[in-house]
Amino acid sequence: MPPLRHISSKQSFIEWVKIILSRHETLGVLIWKDLKVQYGNWFLGILWAIFQPLIYLGAIGLMLHLGGRKHASGEMDPIIFLFSGIIVWNFITNAVNSTIAGIQGNANIISKAFFPRFFLVLAPVFRVVLDFLISFILLISIAVIRHSEISASALWKVPTALILLLMTAIGLSSLAAVAVVVNRHLRHIIPMLMYTGLFIFPVFYMLEHIGNPILHSGYLLNPIAAGMTSVRSIFGTMDSLPISLAIPYFSAFVLLLVGIWAFRRMERTMADRI
Amino acid sequence: MTAISLQNIGKHYPLQSGNERWALRNISLDIAAGQSVGIVGHNGAGKSTLLKILSGITFPTEGEAFVRGSFSSLLEVGTGFHPDLTGRDNIYLNGSMIGIPRKEIRRHEEAIIAFSGVQDYMDEPLRTYSSGMKLRLAFAVMSHLTTDILALDEVLAVGDTQFQVRCMERIFSMRKEGRTILFVSHNLAAVRQLCERSIVLNNGRLTFDGNTKDAIDFYTGQYSSGKSNFRMDGFLREIISECTTERGSIQLNIRDLPSDATLDVGLNISDSNGNALLHLSNRFIRKDIHPKNGAVECEFRFEHGLKPGEYPVSIYLGQNEEQLQWAEHTSVLTVPPYNPYGFHNPDAIQAAGVRNFEITQH
Numbered sequence: 001m002p003p004l005r006h007i008s009s010k011q012s013f014i015e016w017v018k019i020i021l022s023r024h025e026t027l028g029v030l031i032w033k034d035l036k037v038q039y040g041n042w043f044l045g046i047l048w049a050i051f052q053p054l055i056y057l058g059a060i061g062l063m064l065h066l067g068g069r070k071h072a073s074g075e076m077d078p079i080i081f082l083f084s085g086i087i088v089w090n091f092i093t094n095a096v097n098s099t100i101a102g103i104q105g106n107a108n109i110i111s112k113a114f115f116p117r118f119f120l121v122l123a124p125v126f127r128v129v130l131d132f133l134i135s136f137i138l139l140i141s142i143a144v145i146r147h148s149e150i151s152a153s154a155l156w157k158v159p160t161a162l163i164l165l166l167m168t169a170i171g172l173s174s175l176a177a178v179a180v181v182v183n184r185h186l187r188h189i190i191p192m193l194m195y196t197g198l199f200i201f202p203v204f205y206m207l208e209h210i211g212n213p214i215l216h217s218g219y220l221l222n223p224i225a226a227g228m229t230s231v232r233s234i235f236g237t238m239d240s241l242p243i244s245l246a247i248p249y250f251s252a253f254v255l256l257l258v259g260i261w262a263f264r265r266m267e268r269t270m271a272d273r274i
Numbered sequence: 275m276t277a278i279s280l281q282n283i284g285k286h287y288p289l290q291s292g293n294e295r296w297a298l299r300n301i302s303l304d305i306a307a308g309q310s311v312g313i314v315g316h317n318g319a320g321k322s323t324l325l326k327i328l329s330g331i332t333f334p335t336e337g338e339a340f341v342r343g344s345f346s347s348l349l350e351v352g353t354g355f356h357p358d359l360t361g362r363d364n365i366y367l368n369g370s371m372i373g374i375p376r377k378e379i380r381r382h383e384e385a386i387i388a389f390s391g392v393q394d395y396m397d398e399p400l401r402t403y404s405s406g407m408k409l410r411l412a413f414a415v416m417s418h419l420t421t422d423i424l425a426l427d428e429v430l431a432v433g434d435t436q437f438q439v440r441c442m443e444r445i446f447s448m449r450k451e452g453r454t455i456l457f458v459s460h461n462l463a464a465v466r467q468l469c470e471r472s473i474v475l476n477n478g479r480l481t482f483d484g485n486t487k488d489a490i491d492f493y494t495g496q497y498s499s500g501k502s503n504f505r506m507d508g509f510l511r512e513i514i515s516e517c518t519t520e521r522g523s524i525q526l527n528i529r530d531l532p533s534d535a536t537l538d539v540g541l542n543i544s545d546s547n548g549n550a551l552l553h554l555s556n557r558f559i560r561k562d563i564h565p566k567n568g569a570v571e572c573e574f575r576f577e578h579g580l581k582p583g584e585y586p587v588s589i590y591l592g593q594n595e596e597q598l599q600w601a602e603h604t605s606v607l608t609v610p611p612y613n614p615y616g617f618h619n620p621d622a623i624q625a626a627g628v629r630n631f632e633i634t635q636h
Contacts, residue, residue, distance in 0.1 A: 002343035029370040114330040268333040
């Protein structure tokens with residue numbers, strides 16, 4: 001007996017997950033398509049993944065230098081400090097912006113073919129993980145060149161930081177997807193907001209420099225800030241999170257759940273709205 | 275075994291104005307595995323929405339449906355084609371979008387390429403393809419679909435006659451393989467050939483469900499003959515068609531034209547399969563029609579040569595080389611029963627007869 005599919009106005013979460021798993025191949029195809037279209041060939045792709053964060057590093061470094069600001073990195077090598085922040089921020093920004101671009105670019109497929117809509121979030125996020133890993137290797141290389149201290153015992157924080165950032169990226173990208181489907185004008189505004197994140201998140205300052213205690217504890221909840229701190233902790237003894245890392249994990253998880261919840265609500269009318 | 279079961283399916287679209295439009299309402303239907311079902315109806319009757327709900331592209335607002343077996347839908351020829359990718363890449367992309375597993379495509383890749391007839395361009399980006407080449411490629415991919423149920427939406431609306439014939443042949447062989455087929459088409463001749471059963475949708479409601487011949491008669495008969503059936507939309511206020519065994523007359527009452535420029539009127543008389551048979555235009559006989567204060571009444575009288583039956587009439591109105599209105603199947607010409615041939619089986623005679631011609635014997 002072939003499998004039976006049930007269609008109604010409601011779909012249980014388990015059914016939703018089942019369909020995603022059964023169509024995992026399409027996720028691969030969507031990632032592959034994006035890579036091919038965007039980079040044409042893998043060499044240019046890797047080059048871009050290397051140069052994008054380096055350009056930010058140059059620009060922000062220059063800005064800080066011209067502003068005459070003493071580096072706010074504590075004991076740490078300022079370039080390593082800055083670059084760690086940049087790659088984390090860049091990962092989140094690229095994930096959200098690629099999701100928005102993907103919804104626009106795939107509008108025709110969305111209304112003409114069925115595939116799990118959540119792939120429109122997962123495909124861009126997984127694709128930018130590749131870029132993140134490349135820039136992470138670049139970060140390690142810079143640290144080696146500059147003879148920075150690398151704490152091998154802290155390397156275990158890399159996969160945990162990655163899980164934290166993945167949950168955050170998927171949650172935020174889902175919310176961004178919902179926002180642009182509900183109101184298409186937001187697709188210009190959200191990328192702009194993401195760039196202001198460069199100042200909101202501790203890319204070039206330390207959490208310790210935030211004087212306001214309420215604001216400071218707000219940052220402790222922030223999984224992006226925690227991701228930056230995790231990456232930085234590989235290169236020094238800095239441990240700016242007095243409270244356990246569990247808190248940002250918890251907020252990232254909540255963000256992920258809220259993102260999925262909102263996406264599932266939007267998903268049922270997605271093809272009609274696009 | 276039931277392949278598809280719909281129970282009270284309804285779908286509404288909220289409108290900006292706060293009102294709602296029901297694209298489908300109270301649709302209940304069972305389709306047995308291996309059956310080919312035609313879905314006919316005007317534009318906006320809900321045909322595509324029905325296929326989209328069954329595909330999972332959109333959700334119904336009410337009701338539920340069950341689909342047994344793998345399902346794929348072709349709502350567009352070449353779904354997912356990307357102009358910057360090569361022909362080969364697009365085979366995988368399109369295949370994945372219409373639900374062919376990658377390993378199936380890999381297994382059939384060479385066959386698909388050979389079948390498409392564009393093997394020399396496989397590694398060129400798709401944007402360098404002509405539209406005919408893209409069609410052939412898309413067709414080659416969809417020919418390798420192996421799903422149990424296949425929903426086809428206007429797949430015959432693209433391509434030239436030769437392409438359409440190949441398409442039909444392929445669909446026929448899929449039917450022979452025992453697939454369940456849902457076939458949406460305005461081409462009633464194709465529906466008649468392919469489907470033993472058809473449903474008629476009108477404004478989102480299921481108005482007929484039965485064997486295809488009756489369904490098509492019902493569909494074309496929705497515009498029953500005479501005065502009772504004019505439509506009030508557009509510029510056409512009244513259409514009166516009268517017909518004898520030899521001559522027909524269609525009177526039009528036209529109002530509210532944007533200007534008094536000469537009016538072009540075309541009448542298109544087709545058979546119940548939707549194939550155009552006769553065309554009458556004032557231009558063809560170089561006769562000008564002059565409206566006054568945006569209104570005009572005119573009558574077309576003609577000799578038709580048609581066999582007994584009902585013939586839907588579509589009307590074109592134009593001014594200054596621009597179309598004002600195209601009223602499809604807006605009236606019907608009813609040729610009363612008679613047997614001009616004195617032949618025992620006049621149904622076997624195809625096409626319209628010609629009266630004004632000569633036969634010389636040598």
